[in-house]
Amino acid sequence: MSASSIRIMIVDDHPMVRLGLSTFLKVYDDLELVGEADDGAAALQLCKEVLPDVVLMDMVMPIMDGVTATRAIRQQFPSAQVIALTSFKQEGLVEKALQAGAIGYLLKDVSADKLVSAIRSAHMGRATLSPEATQILVEAANKPPPPGHDLTKREWAVLALLVEGLNNTQIAHRLGVSSSTVKTHVSAILSKFGVESRTEAAALALRHHLIS
Amino acid sequence: MTPSRDAYREVFEAAGDGLIISDVETGRVVDANSLAGAMHGYAREDFIGLSSASYITPSGERQFLADLQAIRPGDVFEALSVHQRRDKTQFFAEERRSALTHGDRACLMSVVRDISQRVESEQYLLEEVETRTREQATLLEVSQTLASALQLKPGLILDQLRAILDYSQAGLFALEGSDLVPLAVRGPLPLEQAVPFRIRMNGPETLTALFPDNAPIRIADVSGADSAAQYLRSFLENQAAMLLAGMRAWMWVPVAVKSEVIGAIGVAHNELDYFTDHHANLALIVANQAAITMVNADLYEHAQALAVLRERQRLAQDLHDAVNQSLFSAGLIAEVLPRLWDRDNAQGRESLDDLRRLIRGALAEMRILLVELRPTALTDSDLADLLRLLASALTGRAKIPVTVSVTGKGALPAEAQVAFYRLCQEGLNNVAKHSKAKRVDIKLQYGPADGAVELRIHDDGRGFDPASIRSGHYGLSIMRERADAVGAVLSIESRPGQGADLAMRWAPAPKQEVA
Numbered sequence: 001m002s003a004s005s006i007r008i009m010i011v012d013d014h015p016m017v018r019l020g021l022s023t024f025l026k027v028y029d030d031l032e033l034v035g036e037a038d039d040g041a042a043a044l045q046l047c048k049e050v051l052p053d054v055v056l057m058d059m060v061m062p063i064m065d066g067v068t069a070t071r072a073i074r075q076q077f078p079s080a081q082v083i084a085l086t087s088f089k090q091e092g093l094v095e096k097a098l099q100a101g102a103i104g105y106l107l108k109d110v111s112a113d114k115l116v117s118a119i120r121s122a123h124m125g126r127a128t129l130s131p132e133a134t135q136i137l138v139e140a141a142n143k144p145p146p147p148g149h150d151l152t153k154r155e156w157a158v159l160a161l162l163v164e165g166l167n168n169t170q171i172a173h174r175l176g177v178s179s180s181t182v183k184t185h186v187s188a189i190l191s192k193f194g195v196e197s198r199t200e201a202a203a204l205a206l207r208h209h210l211i212s
Numbered sequence: 213m214t215p216s217r218d219a220y221r222e223v224f225e226a227a228g229d230g231l232i233i234s235d236v237e238t239g240r241v242v243d244a245n246s247l248a249g250a251m252h253g254y255a256r257e258d259f260i261g262l263s264s265a266s267y268i269t270p271s272g273e274r275q276f277l278a279d280l281q282a283i284r285p286g287d288v289f290e291a292l293s294v295h296q297r298r299d300k301t302q303f304f305a306e307e308r309r310s311a312l313t314h315g316d317r318a319c320l321m322s323v324v325r326d327i328s329q330r331v332e333s334e335q336y337l338l339e340e341v342e343t344r345t346r347e348q349a350t351l352l353e354v355s356q357t358l359a360s361a362l363q364l365k366p367g368l369i370l371d372q373l374r375a376i377l378d379y380s381q382a383g384l385f386a387l388e389g390s391d392l393v394p395l396a397v398r399g400p401l402p403l404e405q406a407v408p409f410r411i412r413m414n415g416p417e418t419l420t421a422l423f424p425d426n427a428p429i430r431i432a433d434v435s436g437a438d439s440a441a442q443y444l445r446s447f448l449e450n451q452a453a454m455l456l457a458g459m460r461a462w463m464w465v466p467v468a469v470k471s472e473v474i475g476a477i478g479v480a481h482n483e484l485d486y487f488t489d490h491h492a493n494l495a496l497i498v499a500n501q502a503a504i505t506m507v508n509a510d511l512y513e514h515a516q517a518l519a520v521l522r523e524r525q526r527l528a529q530d531l532h533d534a535v536n537q538s539l540f541s542a543g544l545i546a547e548v549l550p551r552l553w554d555r556d557n558a559q560g561r562e563s564l565d566d567l568r569r570l571i572r573g574a575l576a577e578m579r580i581l582l583v584e585l586r587p588t589a590l591t592d593s594d595l596a597d598l599l600r601l602l603a604s605a606l607t608g609r610a611k612i613p614v615t616v617s618v619t620g621k622g623a624l625p626a627e628a629q630v631a632f633y634r635l636c637q638e639g640l641n642n643v644a645k646h647s648k649a650k651r652v653d654i655k656l657q658y659g660p661a662d663g664a665v666e667l668r669i670h671d672d673g674r675g676f677d678p679a680s681i682r683s684g685h686y687g688l689s690i691m692r693e694r695a696d697a698v699g700a701v702l703s704i705e706s707r708p709g710q711g712a713d714l715a716m717r718w719a720p721a722p723k724q725e726v727a
Contacts (some may be wrong), residue, residue, distance in 0.1 A: 014534075015610050016570055020541025023563050027551040062645075087536045108540040112547035 006123045009052035011043040011069065012085075013061045016193040017108070021056060024112055031119060040069025047077050054122050057102070059086035059093055067096045074101030081122040085110075094133045095140065105133040149209045150192055155156045158185040163211045230324035232259075233314050236280050239264045242314060251305075251326055253298035269294045269302060285311045293540050295324070303328040350375045351497055364509035366395035369502045370477075374398065374493050379479040380459060384467075384502065385411070386475040395475075403454045411451045423466040423473055428492035428499075431462040432485035461486040465495040467503045474506060524584060530582040538574035542567055566611075573608005576601050590633060591626040598633050599654055599667075602640055606652065610644040613651055620658030624665060628718050631698045632656075632667050638687045639669045639714045646711065647673025664719035675706040691716075723725055 008031055010021045018036050025033045034050040041064040043055065055073060059066035070082045083104035084097040094105050103122045106115065107130045118128035129137070134150035151159065154175075161171045168186065172179040186198060195201050205211050224231055228351055230248030234241055241262050249259035252267045259267075264276050272293025279289045286455045289309040294302050304327045312321040350372060366384045373382065381399025385392040392411040397404055413422075421427065422443075429439050434456055441462075448456050458460075459480035467475035477499050481487065553560030579601055583589040590598070596618040603614035625633070636654065643649050649671035657666045679687060688704070695702040706712035 014537045014541075016541045016573070016608065017537050019566055019611065020544040020570070023552070023566065024544040027548045027555065087533055108536060109371070109543075110545050115544070140320070169231050 001204070002028070005030050006119060007032055007034045007036070007050065008119065009033075009035040009043065009046065009055045009062070009080075011037045011040065011051060011055060011066070012058040013038045017058070024115070031116070040064030040066060040072075043069050044072050044076070045079060047073055051077065052080050054119050055080055055082045056085045056119075057082050059084055059097060060088060067093075067100045070097060070102050071100035081125070083118055083122050083128070094129075094136045098137075104128040106130045107132055112175055147193055147204055147208055151189065155185050155189050155192075158182060159189055159201070159205055160211050162186065162189070162198055163205050165202075181206045227323075230322075230326075231325060231647075232322045233312060233319045234264065234280065234322070235314075235316040236283075236320055239277060239280055241267075242317065242319060248324055251297075251303075251324065252295060253301075267295055267297075269296050272305075279309050283309060283311045283320055287311060292327075304331040310445065347376045347494060347721040348617050361371075364395070364505055366502075367398070369498065369505070370396055370398045371497060373477070373479070373498045376498075377479065377491050378481070380482045381455065382477065383455060384475065384477050386467075386506065387473060392476065397455075397479075403457075406452075406454055409452060411447060413447060421474070422464060426466050426468050426471055426473065428466070428496055429464040430487045430489075430492055430607070431464075434459055434462045434480075458482055458483040463487040463495065465491060465492070465499040467499045467506065469503045469507055469612055472502060484707055503682070520679055527584050528581060531577050531584060534605070535574050535577040535581065538570050538577065542570040542574065545570070569611070570608055574607055576604035576608060581604055595624060595629050596656055599636050599656060602633075602636050603652070603654055606640045612643065612649055613701065614640075614654060615652070616654045616656070617654045618658075620660065622658035622663065622665060624718070625698075625720075628665070628698045628700065631694045631700060632665070632716065632718070634694055635691055635702075635714070635716050636667060636669060639692055642687070643669075643673060643712075645670045647671050647675075649673030649711070662719060664717060666715060666717045668713065668715045670711065672712050673710040675708050675710045675712050677708055678704050678706055 008025060010018050010033065012018050012021070012031045015038075018038075022033050022036065025031045030093045034052055035046045037046050040057075043057070044064070047055075055070075057066045057070055061069075066084060066086070070084065073082055075078055081100045081104075082100075083106060084102045085106050085108060086093070086097075087108040097105055103125070104118050104127060106118060106128065110118070110130065114128075121128050148156075148159070157175060158171055161174055168175065168179050168182045175182070186201075189201055190196070190198070193201050193204055195204060224243075224245050225247075227245060227247065230251045231243075232241055232248045233243040241260050242266075244256060244259050246256045249256040252259060254262075264273050264280075268276055272291070272295070275291055276291065283289060287310065289307075291307045291309060293305055293307065295305040296302050306325045306327045308323040310321055312319045353372065353375075355697055369384055370382050373379070379398075381397065381403060383394045383397040385394050387393075388410075390413045392413060394407050394409065394411075395481065397407055429440055431438075431444055434441055434444060444462055444464075445456070455478065460483055461481045463479050465477040465479070466473050467477060477495060479487070479495060545563050549560060549563055549567065552563055573619075583593070583598070583601070596616070599618075600616050603616050607614050612710045640652070643652055650673075652669065652671045655666075655668040655670075659665065692702055698718060699721055700716050700718035703715045703717075704712070705715075
């Protein structure tokens, strides 16, 4: 293989997936398979020996999962890029993989052409996301903020006591402030929640699990 | 002497207890007051002169004679003995015995008190306490058995009720719509054999009529003219007359949860007006326990159905995932195969083989998925075919060649077939995950005559020490449970570096054919 070839490591607990990926890698001159591992822990070990440029990382594996392994590899071998390659497309997983330092997130329905270009992009530090992963991220980013995101610390405290069913005098007593101060806080909470009554506010808080 | 003698006689007669003076030497009564005579059914004159044997029963008399010999002035002996009247009836007597000189003769004076009533009431009390204790213990037992039973055992409820409430016949009914359906009945055989039957009520309002306050209803006379008796006859006579046959008294006890009636216990007795308030209370306690069990059993059934559904979904998900992985891999290989072929013929041929195997494997996984989604397929299909399916899926998934050999022919009961299938599935999963085997052989053997079936799965992998594997690992405990459930014997043999042998043998139990 040429000196400039991209060193690739495959991490997947399914032997047939490793078989497919290794067969696929054979036809590209600039890609070189340098190691295979069947779980995250083994992958981390192998990284030390083979120093890959790009790791194709399954997410759901026994012993050490893909997210944990990605984070560890990115910390210990910053020059290695990780592409998450998975059949799962849960919202949480995409974000977790990216937060752990993956530069790509592809589903296991990606074509050979797309996969090879994703590997080359990753090697150059460019991200590739499957359309599904992109959509999940966009949806997550566009979600309206949860009610209560703009409450002050004091208002949170008042809300918690309000949910317990305390009246203003009792809340004032608990927090060591005057009743009129509590009244101000309660009005602020109602207006930020966009509700009319403290009962509605309490119901909203409980419905969104704002108060544990 | 005379006045004091009269005074003595007066005191003697006025005493509130019977007084008997007996001669130490002869043991005969030498004097007694009228009360002592009356106690024993004699006139005073007739009582005097009797031997102790004629008014004390033998066991008491032995002690009396011993006291007679032993007593010295100043001694007081207390005794509790059974005395006998002239008419041979008996009573409990409490005696205080002391020494006395009577006209120069050494005598023994007994102060006798009839304590029959006290003894009887004590005994009654004791029996009462025993009865209550037994009831309490039974109720506790009822509560414990019922609470620990996840499945409803209606017969058991009635049996336990009988331990505290004697009935001639009884039934535990569940309310289904506006029908009363007996879950169990106890009584003469024809009645017990009549189950199942239904008792149609005239709409839900009739139930409210049955238990106006969710309280037991006692019917003193089933053929009586009161409305409860008439009502009882109105729906039993045409639909379940057997429940009333020969019965005089009846009691309904509601089985209710949070004041909602979900059933009833009906108890009958061949004695008129047999059931008391106390009976009603006891039966109600049992009925309440029964209600809890019925609800529990219901919930448990739901939970079980849900668990089965979840397990099936999990399996389907796993299989779907496996199919996906195989197809992804096959797709990649198919895509690069032309270029691979151009570069290296031999390599291309090898990859084409891989491709074929992957697709076969995926196909097998797909068919397994269908089998899992349609569980009757598990029992309708030939076991050997199912095993081949599992084998082919493993080959595709793990690139391990698997042979399946079948000797003999036969058929298995559904549960046993499913157990074999699951064992093979679990076993091959373990091989794929842990063994690093290069080859697996599955042997299915139908016994020549006895109907026994044996499945053996051998792999040449790295093996393990069976003793070191905790039962929770590799699904071993589930395998054992499944084997036990169908009465099959599971064996696992392996040594590190020597591969592993998993086998299950099932033979029909003799009684299985009858059932």
